[in-house]
Amino acid sequence: MYRRNNHATMKSRTVQKSKTLTGTQVLMEVLKDEGVDTIFGFPGGAVIDIYDELAKTDIRHVLVRHEQGAVHAADGYARAGGKVGVCLVTSGPGATNTVTGIASAYMDSIPIVVLTGQVPTHLIGNDAFQEVDIVGITRPCTKHNYLVQSAEDLPRIIKEAFYLAQSGRPGPVLVDLPKDVVAGKLDYVPQEEVNLKSYNPTYHPNKKQLRKVVELIEHAEKPVIFAGGGIILSKASEELTELARKTQIPVTTSLMGLGAFPGTDPLWLGMIGMHGTYRANMSTGACDLMIAIGVRFDDRVTGKTEAFASQANIVHIDIDPTSIRKNIPVTIPIVGDCKTSLKHLNPLIDQIDLGDIHTKRKKWLDQIEQWKNTKPLAYKQEDVIKPQYVIEKLYEVTKGNAIITTEVGQNQMWAAQYYHFERPNHFITSGGLGCMGFGLPAAIGAQVACPDKLVVDVAGDGSIQMNIQEMATAVQCCLPVKVVILNNRYLGMVRQWQELFYEKRYACTGMDHAPDFVKLAEAFGAVGLRASKPEEVESVLKEGLSIPQPVIMDFEVDQEESVYPMVPAGAPITEMLLV
Amino acid sequence: MQEEKHIMTMLVDNEPGVLSRVVGLFSGKGFNIESLCVAPTMDLKVSRITIVTKANPPVIEQIEKQLRKLINVIKLRDMTGPKAVKREMALICVRAKPEHRAEILRIVDIFRCKVVDVGLEHYIIEVTGDEGKLTALLNLLKPMGIEKIARSGALALYREPR
Structure with a gap:
């Protein structure tokens, strides 16, 4: 956009x-x-x-x-x-x-x-x-x-x-x-203008429709904002944050929207969907108004569509008319660029009297806080390294400033859940296609675009092998990308499904014959490090991230750890498996 | 939800691959095509595609939006309803035994169609009309034995203001 x-x-x-x-x-x-x-x-x-x-x-x-x-x-x-x-x-x-x-x-x-x-x-x-x-x-x-x-x-x-x-x-x-x-x-002759008579995207939202949104916001008791990748593409994070804070409406995002809203803000609900937080999914089930901006209501977000935000008026703002009413019926459709639409919407909010908005929202936000406290994202770090622990440490060591790319599967979900993204353009993942082998080359591209930034690919032992050859590219082009492998010797996400829905029949998901990633890194001319015990995690991260070369860090994590919460495919997103 | 039949016409760039984009959209998204006509317009850079499709209303909405999203689709109109003139043509080869010949010609006369080929055992009849007329004609000819049929699919144009 x-x-x-x-x-x-x-x-x-x-x-x-x-x-x-x-x-x-x-x-x-x-x-x-x-x-x-x-x-x-x-x-x-x-x-x-x-x-x-x-x-x-x-x-x-x-x-x-x-x-x-x-x-x-x-x-x-x-x-x-x-x-x-x-x-x-x-x-x-x-x-x-x-x-x-x-x-x-x-x-x-x-x-x-x-x-x-x-x-x-x-x-x-x-x-x-x-x-x-x-x-x-x-x-x-x-x-x-x-x-x-x-x-x-x-x-x-x-x-x-x-x-x-x-x-x-x-x-x-x-x-x-x-x-x-x-x-x-x-x-x-240099071409000045592009002349495509049939192509004319709508950037400006319909004003009447926006006024209806203001009316809904005025009367909503339990509103939620659901933001997506469109916010990041149209660079509308600031406008979104303004809207949320002045109306005190809590915000959830899709996987693609992570970073669109500060991950440490009190109004932040966490990610929505199949592996969304308990409070984000429960808020969606209970809300009476959902303002969806720059999203396309993917099935991994909605679960069972009939049950999705079924008590809510839904406002849907998107630049692509085909996204609107494709999967979810909406109350107020608005075709327009996210940034332009929010720029028009925000001043309209200022014109109405929301009264003491903090008092008005207290009941709703208290309810959300209660959901947050009863079912937080949690794990127990014992003898074996927990993959979640690695991501939490990664967040601490990088102070949340790294650009994180991911492969696809459990590594992707843990990165999404445990790294708190403050800013847009810092979380780069193959969201829609879910394409293993994405993270390493994407990290290379991100490093080229942002040479001064720390770029980390959060990987699994399965998906890193899909485009591992790009380590040679990183070494040749002196691109100091860092790879964090959460090595569980399984194709973990499929194994998790097999555990939950196929009575632990782990058909063809074992990866016992993975290469020695430390030696492999060295063979590429990069640096390889390994952590086998929880107490080594932080030091390996600190060491690996400080080396100005491509580095592979191999973390031997709990083999059968699963990503929770989880909504079984096709179930309502309020029906989560919690541990 | 009840399925409805819709007739959509669109002006598209007359370039290689454009028809494939339109048809590929229907097959890729699981939309249905009942009939399809394509030919250039007076402006040779532009072709007109007419598609008859059947779907429930939300899917019809998606079909329209998806078609409009194609870069080569210049203009799209839903021609369903009385605001547009709709015609379809068919060539029907009907078995014409001596005892049926007169009856067939009477039907041809009533429907104001034409016999364009005559043989010892058959007629080829050319007919133009809306879908209802073609169906009625086919029902009447069926007892004689329809050997072959080629239908053009529907065409439509908006009526100009009187």
Whole structure:
């Protein structure tokens, strides 16, 4: 939900001369014009010409070890840095390897542009070497995609790709570049404006609808704000915090929304959903008004939809009209950018008399406090390291300032539950697609975007092995990312489901033959550390985080620890398994 | 919730892959397509797609929103109801034994359709009309034996103000 003209389209150029350039030169011109400083990629036959030209520019190229890593890295770069992430890969297998990364960015609405090489146009459809119809393959998992058929179209299409990726509801855009097209010559005139007649996202909310929201807030006894990734994408955290504090409405977020509201604020309820906090889920069940902003009511959030916030009026603000009334019926739908909508809503609240808002909310907030005290997130640290303890210590040692990326599964949920995110853009996870192997390359991308920040990938022993090859990228590019492995020698989340719902039949989830991660780190030229006892956790973290190189920290944790609370799939979210 | 039949027409960029985006949306999201027509408009850069679909009202709302979200869809209109003219064409090959020939021609006359091919044992009948007319005609021809049928799917245009 980046603003329309915040970027290249605003630039005005006084002289508009055309010059004859090759497609590759034009590509570089447009990329520079779009402010691209980094490309994550992997070369190959169909993109040799582009690489040849790229090497002549000052755009940084991060050479990944697998194209999936390139896309996740671009994703992490976009989330941490608030810019469009760019990747460049070759045709055929290079292109197909990007699909998982693209699908993940699509589900999480992350602005990236994927440039894929393609065989020369006269060979398209011939089953040529390394030919694949990547535009066909990625049609359902990109916001839009293009096959560039002539060099003349190149500047317009690249411009459109960047514009589409970051405007409206952001998302990945793929541009397929046949080898002869980029090698061809054209008269290049820099494009000023993007002209897409059919694409016009609604940023400004309907005022009448907003006034109805104010009315609902005025009369609500038990209101809740439910915020999501849209707040982070549209940079609306400040406006959200203002709304919550002046109306004294408690806030929960989805996984994607963590950091949108300060995790230490008294109004913070914790995350909602399948592994949400007891108080967040109970508040949702009991509330009489839910203000949902920048969310899409994923099934992991709602559980049984009929029972979700069933006593509440629901206000839903989102820039994407298809998100509204897709899964949950709403009382007041508002199509608009989160930031713009909240900027309009906040002054309207000031115009009404909320009276002594603290007294008015006392009963509701007391009830929530009671839920918090009766069923807190808790575990008992005994002889074996508890994974939750590692995350709590990580939070303490980093003082909550690190950018945390995660893999997927238990590690992801514990990171979400026990690291209290104060600010947006500090929690980077594959939320919608739930893509194992995301965390390490995303950490690399985040580290590129924020070289001065501490970037930590919270991983499991299973998921880290899915893109472990990217350690080589981190070492080669001197990106000092830190990997915290919660090593339970299981595919833990699936094991947890097997324990709870399949009578402990642990079919194929044991991972007894994992590599020695300390030696593996050393083999990559990184540093490896291990903690086997609870008392070693803090010292290993302190040591590992202070080394200015890539570090893998292997924590041997309780093998059969599970993530709680847990809502069984399809149950109402107020029906939680607690321990 | 009761399923309703809706006819939607959209103007789209006349480019390769656009139809695939529209159709892929229906299959990917589990929406249903009853019929589909595509052809260029007077502006050769723009095509018109007409889709007949059946779903309950919330799903119809989703279909419309999802279609509008496609970058290549320029304009979309729900043509359901009396505000639009709707027509469908069919070519029907009907068995025409000597004893049925006169009866078939009478039906053709009543329905104001045309015989476009005649053989010893068959007629091919061209008919245009709304769905009700086509169904009525088919019911009448069925006893003679319908050999083959090709239907165009529905087309629709909004009525201009009088």
